[in-house]
Amino acid sequence: MLGETKEATYLSTAQLEALSLQNGTLMWRAADGAESTVEAHCAFPLSYPDKYIVLRDPQDNELGIIETLATLKPEISDAIGEQLERRYFLPQIIKINKMTERFGSAIWDLETDRGRIVISTRQLNEAVRELGPSRFLVIDVDGNRYEIKELRELPPESQAHFIGR
Amino acid sequence: MSISEPQTTSKEPEEKEAANQISPAVFKKLEDMGLDGELTSDQILHIEADLDAHGRWGKRYLVATPQRLIVLSEKENGHNRGKKIRIKRDDGNELVIDLNVPLEQIERTEAKKMVGASSIEVQLKSTFANSNGAPNGNGAHAPSSIVEVVRASAALDKTIEHTAHQIEHLRKHGVLEEADASDESSWVRETCPRCGRAYPEGSHICAFCSNKWMAMARLLSYLKPYSWLVAANLLSSLVAIGLSFAPSFAIAYLTDKVFPNPTQILNGFVATAANYRALWVAIAAIILAQLFSMVANIIHGRGVASLGTSVLHDIRTELYGHLQHLSIAYFDKREVGSIMTRVQNDVQMLQNFLLDGVESIIVSALTVTIVLIFMFSTSWQLALAVLIPVPFVVGATKHYWNGLMRLWRRVWHQNSLLGARLADTLGGVRVVRAFAQEDREAKRFIGKSGQLRDATKSVEQRAANFYPVLGFVMGIGSPITWFVGGYEVLAGTLTLGGLIFFTMLLGRLYQPIQQLTRMINVLTRAMTSAERVFEVLDTKSEVQDVKDAIAVPRLKGDVEFRHVSFGYDIHNMVLHDINFKVDEGQMIGLVGHTGAGKSTLINLLMRFYDVSEGAILVDGYDLREIRHNDLRRQIGVVLQESYLFHGSIFENIAYAKPGAKPHEVIEAAKAAYAHDFIVSFPDGYDSLVGERGMRLSGGERQRIAIARAILHNPRILILDEATASVDTRTEQQIQMALENLIRGRTTIAIAHRLSTLRNADKLIVIEHGRVKEEGSHDELMAAKGTFYDLVEAQQALNTIVTIGG
Numbered sequence: 001m002l003g004e005t006k007e008a009t010y011l012s013t014a015q016l017e018a019l020s021l022q023n024g025t026l027m028w029r030a031a032d033g034a035e036s037t038v039e040a041h042c043a044f045p046l047s048y049p050d051k052y053i054v055l056r057d058p059q060d061n062e063l064g065i066i067e068t069l070a071t072l073k074p075e076i077s078d079a080i081g082e083q084l085e086r087r088y089f090l091p092q093i094i095k096i097n098k099m100t101e102r103f104g105s106a107i108w109d110l111e112t113d114r115g116r117i118v119i120s121t122r123q124l125n126e127a128v129r130e131l132g133p134s135r136f137l138v139i140d141v142d143g144n145r146y147e148i149k150e151l152r153e154l155p156p157e158s159q160a161h162f163i164g165r
Numbered sequence: 166m167s168i169s170e171p172q173t174t175s176k177e178p179e180e181k182e183a184a185n186q187i188s189p190a191v192f193k194k195l196e197d198m199g200l201d202g203e204l205t206s207d208q209i210l211h212i213e214a215d216l217d218a219h220g221r222w223g224k225r226y227l228v229a230t231p232q233r234l235i236v237l238s239e240k241e242n243g244h245n246r247g248k249k250i251r252i253k254r255d256d257g258n259e260l261v262i263d264l265n266v267p268l269e270q271i272e273r274t275e276a277k278k279m280v281g282a283s284s285i286e287v288q289l290k291s292t293f294a295n296s297n298g299a300p301n302g303n304g305a306h307a308p309s310s311i312v313e314v315v316r317a318s319a320a321l322d323k324t325i326e327h328t329a330h331q332i333e334h335l336r337k338h339g340v341l342e343e344a345d346a347s348d349e350s351s352w353v354r355e356t357c358p359r360c361g362r363a364y365p366e367g368s369h370i371c372a373f374c375s376n377k378w379m380a381m382a383r384l385l386s387y388l389k390p391y392s393w394l395v396a397a398n399l400l401s402s403l404v405a406i407g408l409s410f411a412p413s414f415a416i417a418y419l420t421d422k423v424f425p426n427p428t429q430i431l432n433g434f435v436a437t438a439a440n441y442r443a444l445w446v447a448i449a450a451i452i453l454a455q456l457f458s459m460v461a462n463i464i465h466g467r468g469v470a471s472l473g474t475s476v477l478h479d480i481r482t483e484l485y486g487h488l489q490h491l492s493i494a495y496f497d498k499r500e501v502g503s504i505m506t507r508v509q510n511d512v513q514m515l516q517n518f519l520l521d522g523v524e525s526i527i528v529s530a531l532t533v534t535i536v537l538i539f540m541f542s543t544s545w546q547l548a549l550a551v552l553i554p555v556p557f558v559v560g561a562t563k564h565y566w567n568g569l570m571r572l573w574r575r576v577w578h579q580n581s582l583l584g585a586r587l588a589d590t591l592g593g594v595r596v597v598r599a600f601a602q603e604d605r606e607a608k609r610f611i612g613k614s615g616q617l618r619d620a621t622k623s624v625e626q627r628a629a630n631f632y633p634v635l636g637f638v639m640g641i642g643s644p645i646t647w648f649v650g651g652y653e654v655l656a657g658t659l660t661l662g663g664l665i666f667f668t669m670l671l672g673r674l675y676q677p678i679q680q681l682t683r684m685i686n687v688l689t690r691a692m693t694s695a696e697r698v699f700e701v702l703d704t705k706s707e708v709q710d711v712k713d714a715i716a717v718p719r720l721k722g723d724v725e726f727r728h729v730s731f732g733y734d735i736h737n738m739v740l741h742d743i744n745f746k747v748d749e750g751q752m753i754g755l756v757g758h759t760g761a762g763k764s765t766l767i768n769l770l771m772r773f774y775d776v777s778e779g780a781i782l783v784d785g786y787d788l789r790e791i792r793h794n795d796l797r798r799q800i801g802v803v804l805q806e807s808y809l810f811h812g813s814i815f816e817n818i819a820y821a822k823p824g825a826k827p828h829e830v831i832e833a834a835k836a837a838y839a840h841d842f843i844v845s846f847p848d849g850y851d852s853l854v855g856e857r858g859m860r861l862s863g864g865e866r867q868r869i870a871i872a873r874a875i876l877h878n879p880r881i882l883i884l885d886e887a888t889a890s891v892d893t894r895t896e897q898q899i900q901m902a903l904e905n906l907i908r909g910r911t912t913i914a915i916a917h918r919l920s921t922l923r924n925a926d927k928l929i930v931i932e933h934g935r936v937k938e939e940g941s942h943d944e945l946m947a948a949k950g951t952f953y954d955l956v957e958a959q960q961a962l963n964t965i966v967t968i969g970g
Binding site for chain 1 (some may be wrong): 216218221222223279280281282297318319322
């Protein structure tokens with residue numbers, strides 16, 4: 001395996017030409033013409049989910065970094081986006097239907113972008129991680145994580161359920 | 166935990182019992198496909214994944230028989246997608262087949278861990294993939310015929326891993342791998358069989374449906390040794406409470422029997438000597454009753470303190486003793502830190518309960534009972550009227566108080582965050598200054614403090630509502646009493662003294678009821694804590710002495726590994742068929758890359774774990790048959806980072822041999838080349854070391870550890886990278902110390918610096934958990950194999966270090 005390079009290689013528009021879609025799979029053509037599949041990783045999955053995308057070959061060698069998905073051709077950025085969506089499973093909470101607390105555990109009835117789910121967490125202050133002033137991660141007893149991107153954008157009732165924590 | 170539909174959770178018990186049975190709907194579907202023949206086999210794997218093909222919450226089933234792999238999912242109902250909930254019932258939804266592959270067409274099965282989820286991928290043989298087109302159930306596209314078959318949230322990570330492993334086994338051998346039943350806990354996501362909610366990590370107590378009374382009964386059983394204290398307690402509190410009613414009685418008596426009533430006053434009442442005497446007696450009775458009540462209260466309070474602390478002490482001691490004897494595997498499966506906090510929190514909770522809660526419950530319950538008896542015996546109609554506000558008192562307390570507690574916890578949490586923030590920046594004050602970030606840190610602190618202020622304000626303001634509202638509700642009792650009681654007095658069915666007695670009782674009715682309501686919450690929490698503590702107590706050590714374990718007071722020190730295989734969990738073997746022999750007094754070196762399995766070998770020899778296959782023989786006895794204590798006593802270890810306990814150097818060296826004499830300790834220190842530096846410390850052997858003691862260099866700690874091992878005088882010695890964390894000069898000193906230690910003992914050494922193993926009688930090269938090479942240093946060098954390569958690589962590295970550094 002190659003050692004880590006000293007400088008970050010941000011892929012230029014020209015270099016990004018090496019990316020192509022074959023049968024819906026993202027492929028990378030190296031300088032010598034060899035092709036390999038590409039795995040996309042987020043360098044900042046929470047702070048910048050669609051920026052600083054690290055591309056790696058199947059042997060985990062870094063091919064380069066894409067600064068922002070916005071500059072890519074739509075089909076390529078869609079393919080990368082789809083890959084990232086598969087790799088990073090972080091349901092977004094869009095509504096809190098109900099929250100009940102008993103004996104140091106809490107039951108949350110949630111609407112997420114991945115569907116409705118009822119989860120249980122430990123004592124509330126242990127289960128909620130503050131990412132920003134109104135951004136939170138809720139971690140359930142199984143270790144599954146759920147994100148509230150912007151508390152103030154949730155319906156008022158949901159906010160009340162959450163603030164009452 | 167993910168319960169897709171709360172209403173269906175009651176089904177879980179049956180499903181849990183039949184964890185490996187296919188759900189009826191899936192079975193029926195497979196039957197319809199004509200696969201019932203395959204389904205009768207007992208070699209069937211079945212899991213229910215919690216994500217659908219689109220990565221949304223939903224059910225998906227994977228069934229593997231010795232013939233094929235099938236994935237089914239529920240047919241999508243287009244308009245039900247989105248925010249609406251789909252009602253899922255095993256019998257209701259139609260199932261569709263996403264994938265149906267003969268096992269022989271699968272090249273490889275693999276579990277893939279992602280962030281927050283995991284999946285099973287199979288690689289299909291190219292012939293199959295080409296003729297069928299990559300069958301794909303999830304919209305992903307795979308060129309090299311790699312297909313994702315199921316996906317599940319992180320909750321099922323272990324299940325997914327296990328399943329992928331079993332599919333491979335089924336594919337290669339036609340049968341499932343037989344797993345130890347106890348191993349199931351490592352891959353089955355454990356849920357409470359009653360409600361289907363997941364258990365907390367490392368626990369089998371469901372906070373929602375555990376039987377609190379069982380825990381209560383068990384907690385009470387700790388009272389047995391103190392039964393006389395319990396009796397004295399109950400008696401004293403009964404006396405204290407009973408006596409506290411004396412003033413009310415006395416006043417009622419004075420009003421009715423001694424003081425003149427209005428009619429008497431109108432008729433020109435003249436007090437007799439008997440009246441005055443009665444007044445004196447009544448007042449004296451009040452004072453005496455209060456005096457006795459005080460004495461009884463003191464006895465009671467002291468009794469409760471003594472009882473609570475004693476019971477707590479007993480539980481703590483039992484717990485500590487038990488934790489010490491649990492196998493290392495127990496601590497491996499759980500984070501030591503989390504066990505510590507959990508146990509500490511739970512014990513703290515019990516302490517609060519035993520010291521304050523129990524007292525308050527007993528006193529309140531007795532008071533309420535006595536008050537009600539007095540009230541009903543005075544006037545049952547009035548007593549009933551007075552009970553009217555009770556539901557409101559209970560309701561208000563339940564509603565407000567529990568909400569308030571919740572908010573308070575939030576405030577405490579923010580308070581602790583603020584404390585952590587402060588400790589963090591003060592601890593790192595040098596870094597803050599170095600980067601000139603004082604202002605930013607101050608701003609951040611102000612921000613956090615502001616949040617705390619807001620949270621505290623809101624909870625204090627809510628609390629400010631609570632007591633006045635409660636005061637009002639309880640205050641209603643007074644007009645009720647005067648109104649209803651007044652009618653009775655006017656009607657002549659109640660005496661004035663009776664009414665006054667009643668009003669005095671009133672003040673002692675609502676408050677204890679409110680207290681009891683609050684205590685219900687404390688009680689249930691305490692019982693949950695008690696259950697968790699008992700759970701730890703009930704955990705049996707996995708490595709246990711067999712019934713007729715052999716006593717071996719003195720080992721010779723022959724060690725033999727015979728076909729040893731081992732994995733920390735069953736799917737992940739770390740060691741495979743290890744064979745070697747060490748004769749008494751020999752030294753062998755274990756060599757290999759990091760992660761090759763060297764430390765695992767040593768863990769097995771120490772019997773921190775039992776081998777999965779094969780046996781380790783010491784002096785010809787199977788390790789598992791030797792008495793645990795005899796074995797541990799005669800094995801000594803020097804690790805890479807030696808742990809010194811908080812205490813003096815003397816205590817640390819003598820740790821292995823309690824009661825060691827000073828001259829023995831000095832002798833050991835001398836042999837370990839530690840004596841000189843110890844003596845030059847101001848406090849010599851009495852110098853404190855460990856967490857809060859003086860700072861020692863790595864080499865010094867190591868030599869103290871060697872002295873400890875020398876004093877321990879083990880027959881078998883294990884050196885695990887004993888010189889890894891020190892510089893070359895110190896290494897030489899340690900090396901000399903080690904030579905003194907090794908003499909005459911069977912020694913097994915792991916060393917990263919291969920040069921330190923030059924004196925070993927035999928070297929064993931481990932690679933990927935197998936013995937790769939075996940022989941003396943010179944033999945292995947001559948063979949130019951793995952060992953030779955390792956030595957070469959290390960020498961090259963040393964040259965670079967020398968030139969560069």
